[in-house]
Amino acid sequence: MRPTAAAALLAALAVAALLAQQLWSAGAIALVLLCACLRAGRRARPYLWGTLFSAGFVFLLSPLLQSTGWHVLWSGPSVPVLGQLDVTAEELRIAALNALRLAAVGLAFAAYALLLDHDRLIAASTGRRSVLAAALATRLVPTLERDASGLVEALRGRGLAPEGLRGHAALLSPLLAGSLERGMNLAEAMEARGFGRAGRTRLPSPPWRALDVAAVALAAAIVVGALWL
Amino acid sequence: MAVATIEELTFSYPGAAPALDRVSLVIEPGEVVLVLGPSGSGKSTLVRALAGLVPWFHGGRFAGRVEVVGRDTRRARPSELAVAVATVFQDPEDQIVLAQVEAEVAFGLENVGTPPSAILPRVHRALDAVGAGHLAGRRLAELSGGELQRVCLASALALEPQLLLLDEPTSQLDPDGAEAFLERAVASGAAVVVSEQRPAAALRHADRVLFLERGRVVLDAPLDEAVAWLDAHRPAWTTLAPRTTLFHDRSEARAQRLPLPSNNLLQGTAGEVVVRVAGVRFAYESGPDVLGGASLELRRGEVVALTGPNGSGKTTLAKIAAGLLEAQGGTVERAGRAAFLLQDPGRYLVRETALDEVALGAGVERARRALENVGLAWAERTHPRDLSSGERERLALATVLVGEPDLLVLDEPTRGVDPERKAELAALLRAQAAQRATLVVTHDVVFAQEVADREVSLGAEQEALAVVA
Numbered sequence: 001m002r003p004t005a006a007a008a009l010l011a012a013l014a015v016a017a018l019l020a021q022q023l024w025s026a027g028a029i030a031l032v033l034l035c036a037c038l039r040a041g042r043r044a045r046p047y048l049w050g051t052l053f054s055a056g057f058v059f060l061l062s063p064l065l066q067s068t069g070w071h072v073l074w075s076g077p078s079v080p081v082l083g084q085l086d087v088t089a090e091e092l093r094i095a096a097l098n099a100l101r102l103a104a105v106g107l108a109f110a111a112y113a114l115l116l117d118h119d120r121l122i123a124a125s126t127g128r129r130s131v132l133a134a135a136l137a138t139r140l141v142p143t144l145e146r147d148a149s150g151l152v153e154a155l156r157g158r159g160l161a162p163e164g165l166r167g168h169a170a171l172l173s174p175l176l177a178g179s180l181e182r183g184m185n186l187a188e189a190m191e192a193r194g195f196g197r198a199g200r201t202r203l204p205s206p207p208w209r210a211l212d213v214a215a216v217a218l219a220a221a222i223v224v225g226a227l228w229l
Numbered sequence: 230m231a232v233a234t235i236e237e238l239t240f241s242y243p244g245a246a247p248a249l250d251r252v253s254l255v256i257e258p259g260e261v262v263l264v265l266g267p268s269g270s271g272k273s274t275l276v277r278a279l280a281g282l283v284p285w286f287h288g289g290r291f292a293g294r295v296e297v298v299g300r301d302t303r304r305a306r307p308s309e310l311a312v313a314v315a316t317v318f319q320d321p322e323d324q325i326v327l328a329q330v331e332a333e334v335a336f337g338l339e340n341v342g343t344p345p346s347a348i349l350p351r352v353h354r355a356l357d358a359v360g361a362g363h364l365a366g367r368r369l370a371e372l373s374g375g376e377l378q379r380v381c382l383a384s385a386l387a388l389e390p391q392l393l394l395l396d397e398p399t400s401q402l403d404p405d406g407a408e409a410f411l412e413r414a415v416a417s418g419a420a421v422v423v424s425e426q427r428p429a430a431a432l433r434h435a436d437r438v439l440f441l442e443r444g445r446v447v448l449d450a451p452l453d454e455a456v457a458w459l460d461a462h463r464p465a466w467t468t469l470a471p472r473t474t475l476f477h478d479r480s481e482a483r484a485q486r487l488p489l490p491s492n493n494l495l496q497g498t499a500g501e502v503v504v505r506v507a508g509v510r511f512a513y514e515s516g517p518d519v520l521g522g523a524s525l526e527l528r529r530g531e532v533v534a535l536t537g538p539n540g541s542g543k544t545t546l547a548k549i550a551a552g553l554l555e556a557q558g559g560t561v562e563r564a565g566r567a568a569f570l571l572q573d574p575g576r577y578l579v580r581e582t583a584l585d586e587v588a589l590g591a592g593v594e595r596a597r598r599a600l601e602n603v604g605l606a607w608a609e610r611t612h613p614r615d616l617s618s619g620e621r622e623r624l625a626l627a628t629v630l631v632g633e634p635d636l637l638v639l640d641e642p643t644r645g646v647d648p649e650r651k652a653e654l655a656a657l658l659r660a661q662a663a664q665r666a667t668l669v670v671t672h673d674v675v676f677a678q679e680v681a682d683r684e685v686s687l688g689a690e691q692e693a694l695a696v697v698a
Binding site: 042117118119120122123132135136139142147150151153154156157158159170171173174177178181182185186187188189190191192193194195196197199200201202203204 | 308345590
């Protein structure tokens with residue numbers, strides 16, 4: 001499938017998840033996207049952990065910040081600013097829906113980052129600069145993961161090991177500095193290779209196939225269906 | 230007509246002393262010019278000036294004139310010069326833009342407006358020219374460092390440049406890979422300017438040699454004359470060290486290969502055993518075996534060079550010896566503390582000053598001594614990222630020496646380090662050799678000859694060749 005068609009399909013699923021009002025529909029979309037991500041094997045791990053963490057955070061925190069519903073499941077103390085802490089069945093349902101929506105959007109991004117051929121997406125796009133920037137940003141996650149492993153390994157090689165949240169947090173600054181340095185080097189190499197010059201051409205792309213057309217039609221149908229339902 | 234002309238070029242990066250000082254140079258079509266000089270002498274700046282990146286990308290004070298393919302670089306941007314000038318930088322990972330090999334090689338061609346129907350044929354021609362035709366459909370993330378560097382060269386050659394600029398392009402390649410890389414670059418027919426810290430292979434291909442020091446050209450001469458000058462004035466750049474006759478001829482050494490059984494321990498003869506690795510196997514995830522029964526023994530007091538082609542498993546074996554990786558078969562016995570210096574360690578420094586970096590887990594006084602030992606006492610308060618690449622390597626070395634390990638493993642410690650600093654590093658390792666067992670993983674034959682008591686060579690088929698002093 002063409003990456004443009006696949007990207008349209010992923011975007012449609014993310015939009016449908018955001019518009020979903022039922023737990024089952026948001027859950028089904030998240031499940032489909034999870035199955036797609038698992039095709040990437042071990043590379044999917046950081047994305048899945050990130051998605052799980054974010055969705056879990058929303059599920060745990062949002063009931064405490066809302067005051068909705070009347071079927072109280074737990075009643076806690078009253079705290080400054082937030083007021084009475086309690087959890088109702090209605091709040092749990094909303095929290096689960098929001099968590100599933102977030103998970104679906106996160107998984108759609110993960111599938112985009114892991115499974116799509118970004119080179120062909122760039123080649124097919126009219127806004128080459130912005131799509132190239134997005135593709136390079138997408139590479140940030142695996143690059144940061146590799147740099148973080150390198151930092152930890154370098155410290156282990158010195159007989160040191162970052163311990164706990166604080167130890168790992170201390171690696172953020174060198175990680176960021178390393179990313180900036182890498183970014184500067186890449187920008188220099190791109191300039192030397194003619195990026196930004198007027199009159200660029202592009203590799204001829206293969207013609208659209210029936211599968212690509214069907215995927216785009218399905219993407220449109222998903223969005224319309226989500227709006228209608 | 231000359232491909233490039235530099236007239237009285239003086240250039241300073243913002244807020245710094247001149248990196249180039251009244252440099253004049255003419256490069257003729259098809260000429261191969263080798264640029265040598267210590268770290269910080271201005272080699273990379275010269276390459277960048279020829280690409281127009283100095284001053285366009287870096288800013289700074291620029292005086293004099295640089296004309297490349299008839300265009301003044303103060304008026305033509307680097308992207309405008311890209312149709313005639315191609316550059317390959319030191320680290321392939323920092324110049325890869327796209328994810329697939331074919332698209333990556335096509336990137337420059339698209340930028341300079343090559344007719345669409347001509348792009349793919351030129352991509353394949355360039356990949357074939359560097360012996361990487363079989364990589365065309367692969368993802369760049371799956372390639373080794375050597376393969377990536379060949380793809381970078383293909384990306385440059387695809388542009389069919391008149392001037393090819395190579396900034397330490399062979400630092401990650403084994404000697405055979407470096408030789409092949411330079412052969413392919415020279416065969417392109419373009420004028421080639423190559424900056425190198427390992428001059429042996431490049432000297433075989435050069436027509437002319439420049440030697441830079443503190444931004445000034447102290448030598449600009451045809452090859453024969455240049456070699457005579459280097460022999461007389463900068464011998465570290467042309468000669469093998471005196472105690473290295475042992476590895477003088479690698480093909481001779483290969484011919485002396487002993488018929489070693491697969492689980493043979495490559496034994497040393499110095500002090501007590503510090504680490505013994507016997508018949509270890511290792512594979513990354515679901516990939517093929519990287520090591521299939523490799524063995525190694527290191528004793529206190531000896532320095533061992535672990536050599537072999539790219540992909541032969543040297544780093545993996547060294548990590549297993551140091552305890553950074555767990556072997557999946559075989560046995561590992563280790564006595565005492567191990568320290569391991571990664572490849573490209575300058576990327577993995579974590580503190581704000583050189584002193585804090587070395588003092589991490591060791592204390593300030595010991596850190597000061599370690600900095601002094603590697604010649605960086607002056608840099609105590611300097612941010613590690615403000616040091617040159619060679620200085621970062623030495624700082625990283627201080628971070629592992631400060632712990633006074635019983636086993637010291639250095640993975641490619643001479644990358645980006647000039648021959649004079651290499652000689653200092655070798656002298657330091659020799660001076661401290663009695664305190665520990667030292668394993669140096671390296672492609673740098675000259676350095677191995679200078680520093681090691683014996684060599685253990687891993688072949689592509691995991692065979693081992695031991696050359697014992």
